Amino acid sequence: MSTITIEHVSKRYGDKLALDDVSLNVHSGELIALLGSSGCGKTTLLRAIAGLIDPSAGRILFDGRDVTAVPTRMRPIGMVFQSYSLFPNMTVRQNIAFPLKVRGQSTAAIARRVDELLALIGLGEWADRHPSQLSGGQQQRTALARALAPDPAVLLLDEPLSALDAVVRLHLRDEIRRIQQSIRTTALLVTHDQSEALAVADRVVVMRQGRIEQLATPASLYETPTTAFSASFIGNRNALNLPVRDGRIRLCGTIEIATALTTPRALVFVRSEDVRRSNDASGQAATIENRIFEGSTTRFYLTIPTDDGPLHVKADWPSRETDELRSGDTINVVIDPRDAHVFPG
Numbered sequence: 001m002s003t004i005t006i007e008h009v010s011k012r013y014g015d016k017l018a019l020d021d022v023s024l025n026v027h028s029g030e031l032i033a034l035l036g037s038s039g040c041g042k043t044t045l046l047r048a049i050a051g052l053i054d055p056s057a058g059r060i061l062f063d064g065r066d067v068t069a070v071p072t073r074m075r076p077i078g079m080v081f082q083s084y085s086l087f088p089n090m091t092v093r094q095n096i097a098f099p100l101k102v103r104g105q106s107t108a109a110i111a112r113r114v115d116e117l118l119a120l121i122g123l124g125e126w127a128d129r130h131p132s133q134l135s136g137g138q139q140q141r142t143a144l145a146r147a148l149a150p151d152p153a154v155l156l157l158d159e160p161l162s163a164l165d166a167v168v169r170l171h172l173r174d175e176i177r178r179i180q181q182s183i184r185t186t187a188l189l190v191t192h193d194q195s196e197a198l199a200v201a202d203r204v205v206v207m208r209q210g211r212i213e214q215l216a217t218p219a220s221l222y223e224t225p226t227t228a229f230s231a232s233f234i235g236n237r238n239a240l241n242l243p244v245r246d247g248r249i250r251l252c253g254t255i256e257i258a259t260a261l262t263t264p265r266a267l268v269f270v271r272s273e274d275v276r277r278s279n280d281a282s283g284q285a286a287t288i289e290n291r292i293f294e295g296s297t298t299r300f301y302l303t304i305p306t307d308d309g310p311l312h313v314k315a316d317w318p319s320r321e322t323d324e325l326r327s328g329d330t331i332n333v334v335i336d337p338r339d340a341h342v343f344p345g
């Protein structure tokens with residue numbers, strides 16, 4: 001376990017500023033997810049922490065010790081990549097033992113540690129198989145065990161689940177959380193998948209164009225995004241561009257939001273599960289344009305007529321409660337203004 005302090009780190013590639021004055025404190029034993037779309041700088045930040053690239057400016061400290069100039073092999077880190085990068089000619093056991101052998105540990109100590117890790121990742125029965133005889137998920141578990149073998153103070157995970165199929169991915173995601181919680185290594189996970197970030201992290205860093213857009217716990221990021229970008233990135237939200245008149249935004253019908261905005265238009269974000277069906281006539285009439293069955297929930301594409309033209313919104317409702325609804329039906333919906341997040345348009 002170690003704290004990580006990132007102080008005003010920038011990385012420039014020619015004209016491109018891949019990291020733009022990033023500062024971040026990672027607490028000891030915490031798992032932070034670096035979340036953002038392609039090219040936002042999350043891998044660059046992880047690689048700077050690993051010492052695989054030199055920052056153009058700024059400092060990186062582990063437990064208060066400046067490691068900016070320390071080479072990768074001298075840093076107390078373990079890394080897992082999207083491509084499992086196992087040694088194909090070695091068994092699971094030999095792969096996990098490798099970093100310990102390099103460090104010159106005794107045969108008995110290595111065997112003990114490898115058995116411990118095989119139990120932790122649940123691959124005991126597969127210890128003598130080669131990577132080519134393993135599934136993708138098993139290979140990635142082996143890579144995780146190998147990274148953890150020397151008991152690194154910091155674990156760096158670069159899109160470790162991206163190459164796996166959906167079911168294995170969900171399972172390993174939960175396993176990573178369980179393992180990290182049990183050993184409490186300080187960890188950073190790079191991902192472009194919001195549900196992955198929300199599920200595993202203690203805190204999430206939303207990155208955009210080389211900068212930190214928001215740093216928050218998963219719940220507070222989900223409930224109270226502080227910027228329009230975070231709101232558009234987290235949660236399945238409707239983004240509605242609406243006029244502001246006399247300090248009020250008319251969402252639809254009688255549903256209005258009071259606002260201090262002085263811009264002529266507002267960007268209003270409403271999560272798809274916060275568009276609710278009303279049981280009486282109090283709501284707003286909406287026509288179902290399309291419905292997509294997604295298992296436990298069904299997504300409805302709705303059109304709500306308003307004075308400013310039709311408003312298109314998506315709503316996610318439990319499939320069990322909406323079986324009778326069909327495209328073309330008219331229903332009543334309500335949106336609670338307290339569920340809306342408003343930003344300048």
Ligand SMILES: Nc1ncnc2c1ncn2[C@@H]1O[C@H](COP(=O)(O)OP(=O)(O)OP(=O)(O)O)[C@@H](O)[C@H]1O
Nearest residue numbers: 013016018036037038039040041042043044045192
């Ligand atoms: N070695 C390099 N030379 C030049 N530009 C680079 C280099 N590495 C990264 N970049 C640029 O820096 C920016 C950030 O890249 P980075 O790989 O950190 O993004 P990312 O958020 O991890 O995206 P992805 O999910 O696609 O990997 C991108 O615009 C990328 O093209």
